[in-house]
Amino acid sequence: MSDVVPRPGVVVVSGVASDSHTWNLVFLQLLLEELGYEVVNLGPCVPDDVLVEECERLAPVMVVLSSVNGHGHQDGARSVRRLRASQQLVGLPIAIGGKLGIHEKDNAAHVRKLLDAGFDAVFADGDERVVDFQRFVRALPGGAPGPAVDGGVPEPAVDGGVPR
Amino acid sequence: MRPPLDFGAFVRRHGGGDGGPVVQPRMGFGRPAQMRAGLAATRRANATTVGTITLDSYTRVGEPDMAARALHEGAELNGYPIVTHDAAVTGAVLSGIVDDDFPVQIRHGSAMPRDIFTALTALSLNATEGGPISYCLPYGRTPLEESVRNWAECAERFAGLRERGIEPHLETFGGCMLGQLCPPGQLVALSALEALFFYQHGIRSLSVSYAQQTSFEQDCEALTALRRLCRALLPTDNWHVVVYAYMGLYPATDGGAYRLLGQAAELAAATGAERLIVKTVAESRRIPTIEENVAALEYAGAAAAATETMAGGAPADSETYQEALALIEAVLNLDGDVGRALLTAFRRGYLDIPYCLHPDNAGRARGYIADDGRLRWAERGALPLGRGGPGGDGGTGARRVTSAGLLADLSYVRRTFDTEPLKPGDTQGRLGAHQ
Numbered sequence: 001m002s003d004v005v006p007r008p009g010v011v012v013v014s015g016v017a018s019d020s021h022t023w024n025l026v027f028l029q030l031l032l033e034e035l036g037y038e039v040v041n042l043g044p045c046v047p048d049d050v051l052v053e054e055c056e057r058l059a060p061v062m063v064v065l066s067s068v069n070g071h072g073h074q075d076g077a078r079s080v081r082r083l084r085a086s087q088q089l090v091g092l093p094i095a096i097g098g099k100l101g102i103h104e105k106d107n108a109a110h111v112r113k114l115l116d117a118g119f120d121a122v123f124a125d126g127d128e129r130v131v132d133f134q135r136f137v138r139a140l141p142g143g144a145p146g147p148a149v150d151g152g153v154p155e156p157a158v159d160g161g162v163p164r
Numbered sequence: 165m166r167p168p169l170d171f172g173a174f175v176r177r178h179g180g181g182d183g184g185p186v187v188q189p190r191m192g193f194g195r196p197a198q199m200r201a202g203l204a205a206t207r208r209a210n211a212t213t214v215g216t217i218t219l220d221s222y223t224r225v226g227e228p229d230m231a232a233r234a235l236h237e238g239a240e241l242n243g244y245p246i247v248t249h250d251a252a253v254t255g256a257v258l259s260g261i262v263d264d265d266f267p268v269q270i271r272h273g274s275a276m277p278r279d280i281f282t283a284l285t286a287l288s289l290n291a292t293e294g295g296p297i298s299y300c301l302p303y304g305r306t307p308l309e310e311s312v313r314n315w316a317e318c319a320e321r322f323a324g325l326r327e328r329g330i331e332p333h334l335e336t337f338g339g340c341m342l343g344q345l346c347p348p349g350q351l352v353a354l355s356a357l358e359a360l361f362f363y364q365h366g367i368r369s370l371s372v373s374y375a376q377q378t379s380f381e382q383d384c385e386a387l388t389a390l391r392r393l394c395r396a397l398l399p400t401d402n403w404h405v406v407v408y409a410y411m412g413l414y415p416a417t418d419g420g421a422y423r424l425l426g427q428a429a430e431l432a433a434a435t436g437a438e439r440l441i442v443k444t445v446a447e448s449r450r451i452p453t454i455e456e457n458v459a460a461l462e463y464a465g466a467a468a469a470a471t472e473t474m475a476g477g478a479p480a481d482s483e484t485y486q487e488a489l490a491l492i493e494a495v496l497n498l499d500g501d502v503g504r505a506l507l508t509a510f511r512r513g514y515l516d517i518p519y520c521l522h523p524d525n526a527g528r529a530r531g532y533i534a535d536d537g538r539l540r541w542a543e544r545g546a547l548p549l550g551r552g553g554p555g556g557d558g559g560t561g562a563r564r565v566t567s568a569g570l571l572a573d574l575s576y577v578r579r580t581f582d583t584e585p586l587k588p589g590d591t592q593g594r595l596g597a598h599q
Contacts, residue, residue: 020221044521074239
């Protein structure tokens, strides 16, 4: 993290390039705000270039990606490699969660692949719980600015329309 | 080659009467053989059906190369990449299945649909879905102005199919914005406005969507309002109403999923909707299989057929109607060109989709589920709805939305339908019939 100058408390929340789902991102924003962070929510379908640019510009303390359309294991791996390729973002804590593949049975493989690609934490739907995510957030250097939020339910993978 | 049937004419002939709506899946597979099998199974299903080809999300965001790479690498796509597959391949998928007894609609979600429309017109595929607002704001970062321009141009090109004797059909997706937590007045207004937009750009066969929300009574009002407003606004009779089974967080139990689908079917049948888009028991977990889709189609078809159309429908002057009318009038008063009027409306916050993160959405309006199950405004932003007026509780933004509160509202329908005990008659013996 040598080159990164974190702006205290800014977290970037973002969807991945091909994922149009919004509710998961809205929920994460509210949760992180309640934990005391300032959130910049880039919304759904964020191209890798925009994600990298915004992260370099904002110098966040953490990036949280979320994907529920089944392409997360592909899009997420590509995005995190792009983020890690930036000198500025090499040591930045980056997490991803959601429905990461089309089939539940492939979750373990997807998690491994995403960790190998450069994520610090991967929360696959099914075992992912808000408490786990909060534990991860609070274990970060400096921890969360605010108190824990009572959650304990999986992040919502909500169908916002066509296609998934 | 004989031109394909008008999708709208087919649906209006077969749906909306005593037999209930025509039923349709939301189905898309990356591999041609599987797509063909899905269409064939939909056609064979024991219900009056139309087919669906849902495109994959790489095609939707204008990255056909990514779709090609996924196909090449053997990775699974979440829909059919119609721009990537050769026209001959898609022709073979359709051949002998899609005809005058079984029309097909292409569904995608793109705000940059030029390549998709090129593929459709080349294949004489004459039914699709979209809208300058509804296929833009929820799905990404394409500027609204660009989307309006793209959709105007594509609608006009699509309308050009008539020169070849083919009637093109477009459905508005505006009645489904973000799936949940948008009070119905605005959904109805958007659906009707997008239909008018398509009409202004040459489309003469239209359908208007509305997605089931959280209150059966309020949904009946909304569908009655949508019909009344379209009758007044659209200068053609060739339009119909399509109801979507709930698009938010879906029940996780089979019983809950079927009860919710059954209620969507009742809603469509009771309000005389001509078409119904179904959801399946797998919806909360993953993309459904062909068999799960067929089971849902047959269940919904039977449930709708068993429902009586409401005599006279819901009250015509409901608060939902008043709210939709106020929004439509405010928008149409801005400009004679619906596309420009929509852009100005979003700039001023006269239209404002709750929780939508798109940079061109004002993002001040908030919806919530009231104690009676109806969707109401927690915050109206600049929406031209009087504070104490219809559709609201005088909401002034006093309600603070928290992550837990949002989650409770997002999962309200799932919770309600999953916890109700399953009665023997609920599935009419069809649960799992095709598993």
